[in-house]
Every structure is written in structure tokens, then in C-alpha cells.
Amino acid sequence: MAGSNPNAKPMNLTLKVWRQKNRNAEGGIVEYHVKDISPEMSFLEMLDVLNEDLLHKGEDPVAFDHDCREGICGSCNLFINGRAHGPEKGTTTCQLHMRKFNDGDTITIEPWRANAFPVNRDLSVDRSAFDRIIQAGGYVSVNTGGTPDGNEIPIPKPIADRAFEAATCIACGACVAACKNASAMLFVSAKVSQLALLPQGQVERKTRVENMVAQMDKEGFGACTNIGQCAAECPVGISLENIAILNREFISAKATSNNLA
Amino acid sequence: MSWISNTFSSSIGRKVLVAITGLFLCSFLVVHLIGNFQLFKNDGGAAFNIYSHFMGTNPVIRTLEWVLLLGFVFHIYESYTLAARNRAARAVAYVESRPSQNSPWYSRSMALLGTIILVFLLVHMYNFFYRARFGDLDPDINNNADLYTLVYSSFKQWWYVLLYVAAQVALCYHLIHGFRSAFQTLGLNHRKYTPIIRAIGYAFAVLVCAGFAIMPLYFFFFKPELAH
Numbered sequence: 001m002a003g004s005n006p007n008a009k010p011m012n013l014t015l016k017v018w019r020q021k022n023r024n025a026e027g028g029i030v031e032y033h034v035k036d037i038s039p040e041m042s043f044l045e046m047l048d049v050l051n052e053d054l055l056h057k058g059e060d061p062v063a064f065d066h067d068c069r070e071g072i073c074g075s076c077n078l079f080i081n082g083r084a085h086g087p088e089k090g091t092t093t094c095q096l097h098m099r100k101f102n103d104g105d106t107i108t109i110e111p112w113r114a115n116a117f118p119v120n121r122d123l124s125v126d127r128s129a130f131d132r133i134i135q136a137g138g139y140v141s142v143n144t145g146g147t148p149d150g151n152e153i154p155i156p157k158p159i160a161d162r163a164f165e166a167a168t169c170i171a172c173g174a175c176v177a178a179c180k181n182a183s184a185m186l187f188v189s190a191k192v193s194q195l196a197l198l199p200q201g202q203v204e205r206k207t208r209v210e211n212m213v214a215q216m217d218k219e220g221f222g223a224c225t226n227i228g229q230c231a232a233e234c235p236v237g238i239s240l241e242n243i244a245i246l247n248r249e250f251i252s253a254k255a256t257s258n259n260l261a
Numbered sequence: 262m263s264w265i266s267n268t269f270s271s272s273i274g275r276k277v278l279v280a281i282t283g284l285f286l287c288s289f290l291v292v293h294l295i296g297n298f299q300l301f302k303n304d305g306g307a308a309f310n311i312y313s314h315f316m317g318t319n320p321v322i323r324t325l326e327w328v329l330l331l332g333f334v335f336h337i338y339e340s341y342t343l344a345a346r347n348r349a350a351r352a353v354a355y356v357e358s359r360p361s362q363n364s365p366w367y368s369r370s371m372a373l374l375g376t377i378i379l380v381f382l383l384v385h386m387y388n389f390f391y392r393a394r395f396g397d398l399d400p401d402i403n404n405n406a407d408l409y410t411l412v413y414s415s416f417k418q419w420w421y422v423l424l425y426v427a428a429q430v431a432l433c434y435h436l437i438h439g440f441r442s443a444f445q446t447l448g449l450n451h452r453k454y455t456p457i458i459r460a461i462g463y464a465f466a467v468l469v470c471a472g473f474a475i476m477p478l479y480f481f482f483f484k485p486e487l488a489h
Contacts, residue, residue: 082359108357181347222350223272226442232363248448254268
């Protein structure tokens with residue numbers, strides 16, 4: 001079971017996993033033991049092993065979200081040993097490998113905790129609040145018609161790069177999970193700054209930030225207190241500078257938009 | 262005018278109010294500290310009492326006093342409102358959480374530090390401000406109310422000195438986070454200036470709080486008994 005590396009010794013681990021039948025059920029920590037875990041497995045593969053064991057025993061497998069397992073989709077979201085996506089910096093849960101743990105370790109695995117992210121089942125949470133924030137303004141409206149030339153709108157390379165940096169947000173929700181206030185401002189700020197930097201985003205610039213912030217507040221996320229836990233735990237390195245951009249976009253939109261509501 | 266109330270009841274709007282009032286209160290700290298340096302003048306408190314008489318009677322100061330009160334009220338009210346909302350945003354806590362691995366403790370403890378400062382502020386206001394303005398102070402040699410003797414006798418009590426120094430430590434950490442945080446909230450983050458703002462914030466917090474803390478410590482340990 002030790003994989004291709006002959007030096008990789010299989011590990012035995014104790015897992016404390018949050019189990020919860022459904023959104024309204026009372027949840028709790030259940031302890032499991034997994035054996036012969038290869039250090040080269042990803043964290044999710046380790047959970048696959050756990051789930052196979054559970055299925056063999058006739059028990060319900062642990063529900064957790066995952067999709068690409070390449071660190072780009074943002075589906076996998078586990079709070080591992082008190083950290084969003086576990087102990088490794090700049091990684092999603094699927095890219096966290098068991099070599100970061102030691103034989104005999106006890107690992108606590110919990111779902112993201114925020115009122116705006118209700119637990120569906122076990123470790124799987126409902127992050128559709130993020131979708132509703134994006135629907136409130138995180139887009140650029142375009143008219144249909146002929147395909148425009150790729151370089152028709154000139155965008156300086158440094159600006160394009162900064163917009164792209166903000167656009168790398170995979171909406172995994174680690175920022176919310178890590179934040180003491182369960183604030184979604186890093187997520188919201190990434191989309192707001194990405195589109196505020198680009199010429200295509202100018203038309204809806206003011207309504208976008210006003211509506212996205214209103215939706216963010218409505219969903220019940222907390223307010224940022226500039227602690228920086230979000231950026232420290234972000235798997236793709238979205239910086240706090242984006243939140244400052246969000247704040248000034250919001251302030252200037254509120255001061256100058258034609259929206260009287 | 263609903264857009265105004267909507268703006269300032271939004272999460273960012275409240276943060277902006279906390280930031281602006283916070284920076285305003287920083288400016289108050291500077292004025293307060295500089296004025297209080299009169300305490301070090303070795304004249305039996307004459308200069309300090311002239312200063313406190315001026316602060317209690319000058320119409321400009323008396324007007325600004327109300328602005329200052331508003332600054333405190335807004336800063337405290339908005340902060341507690343935000344803190345309550347933030348606390349409520351996560352009804353179910355983590356079984357295991359290790360925030361120390363991603364952030365400094367004082368940044369996560371602004372409400373607690375602020376509450377310590379508030380308790381101090383109430384004691385401080387009652388003991389000095391209330392008694393100087395509405396109280397029973399004897400006149401000094403210049404016929405000014407003798408606040409200096411009250412300061413002197415207060416700072417000769419160990420528990421009072423301890424409260425003051427503890428409050429200054431809390432204020433120092435509150436300012437280290439609060440100073441830079443205010444700029445971030447106002448959208449002023451730039452790779453050139455943010456490191457400078459952070460450094461100024463550290464220096465400001467340490468110098469101001471050390472300046473205030475030295476006063477009770479100086480009186481308690483080094484000031485000889487009053488002449489009269």
C-alpha cells in the first residue's frame with residue numbers, strides 16, 4: 001500500500017470526523033481509525049479509503065465535496081486540524097498530501113462553519129450564497145453579435161495581470177471558513193477588483209459593488225476586521241489589497257452612483 | 262435619503278465609520294498626551310492646573326469636546342454592532358480551531374481590547390473629568406481648580422497605577438491593529454505606502470501608550486511627597 005516510493009511507510013491514523021445526517025439534524029464528532037495510509041495519498045484519497053472501509057462494514061460513508069482533485073475547482077473544502085484546507089499553506093484539500101502528517105496522528109475534520117454555509121450532510125456544506133453574490137453583480141453584460149476581435153480592447157499587460165491575479169479565486173470558501181467573523185469579503189473583493197480593473201467591467205462598475213455587498217450582507221456573512229486570516233489561508237493567494245479595493249469601490253459607488261435606495 | 266442610512270448600516274459603511282472615528286480618536290490621543298506632559302513640570306502643578314482650566318473653559322475646546330464625545334459614541338456603538346453581527350455569523354463553532362497559525366492574537370481581540378479600554382475610560386472620566394468639571398476640587402495658588410493634587414493622590418495608589426498601565430498595554434495593541442486597519446478599511450492600501458503606514462502605526466501605538474503609562478509610573482515611583 002505504500003505506493004511507488006519504497007521509503008514511504010504506511011501510516012495508521014485516528015480521524016475525528018464531523019457527522020451530521022442532514023441540515024436540521026444534530027451533528028457530532030465520530031472517531032474512526034484508518035490503516036495503511038500511503039504518505040503519497042492525497043487527503044481526499046485517504047477519505048476514500050475510510051469510506052470504502054465504512055461501506056464494507058455496511059455504514060454510511062462520510063459525505064464530502066470534491067470534483068477535479070487538481071486544485072482548481074474549489075469544491076473540496078475541509079477544515080482540518082483547526083485550519084481551512086489543513087496545515088499546508090496555499091493548497092486546497094485535494095492537493096494536501098498525507099506526507100504532511102505522521103503515523104499515529106489524530107486528525108480532526110470538520111465542515112466550513114458559517115451560518116451562510118449551512119451543512120448539507122457530514123462535511124459537505126451549501127455554498128450557494130456565493131452563487132447568489134455573483135448573480136447580484138459579479139458579471140459583465142455583453143451584447144450578442146459578431147465575435148469581437150481578441151485585441152480590440154487594449155488592456156495594458158500589468159493591468160491584465162492584476163485582474164487575472166484576482167480572477168484566480170476558485171470560490172472554495174476558505175476565506176469565510178478561516179475568518180473569525182465568517183466574512184466573505186476576500187471572495188467578494190476578488191471579483192469586484194478583477195472587473196473594476198478591466199475596461200469591460202466599467203459599465204456596471206458602481207451597481208456591481210453596491211449589489212454584491214448588499215447580497216453579501218443579506219446572506220449573513222460577517223464584516224471584515226482586517227485580521228488577514230482569509231489571505232493567510234487562501235489556496236490561490238488572493239491578497240488583502242483586493243479588500244481595500246472593494247472598500248474604495250464601495251465608498252466611491254455609494255458617494256457617486258445614481259442609486260437612491 | 263434612504264441611501265445614506267443604507268450605506269452606513271451596511272457592513273462596509275459601519276467599518277468606514279469605525280475607521281474614521283478611530284483615526285479621529287488617535288488625533289485626540291496626541292493632543293491629550295502632549296497636554297498631559299505638563300504633569301512633569303516641577304512647579305507643584307501650577308502649569309498643569311492652568312492647562313486644565315483652559316481645557317475646561319475655552320469655548321473652542323468645549324465645542325470640540327462634544328465632537329469628541331460623538332467620536333467615542335460612534336466608534337464604540339458601531340464596533341459593538343459589528344462585533345455582535347460578526348459573532349452571530351458563525352452560530353456553530355469549530356470543535357478545533359487554530360487561528361494563532363494564521364493571525365496575531367490582538368487583531369482577533371479588538372472587541373475585548375476595546376472593552377478593557379472602555380472600562381478604563383469610564384473610571385478615568387469619573388475620577389478626573391467628572392470631578393474637574395462638576396466636582397469639588399480645591400483652588401490652587403493661582404485660584405485654578407487643583408486637578409494636579411487629585412492626579413498626584415490617584416497615582417500614589419498602586420491599584421490605580423496598575424489599572425492605568427494595563428489599560429495602556431491594551432490600548433497599544435488596539436492601536437497597532439487599529440491604525441493600519443483604518444487605512445485598509447478606507448481603501449488606502451498600496452504596496453508603496455502600506456508598509457510605511459504599518460511602521461507608523463507601530464511607532465504611534467508604542468510611543469503614545471508609553472507616554473501615557475510613564476505618567477502614573479513616574480508619580481508612583483519617583484515623585485516625592487507634595488510640599489504643602
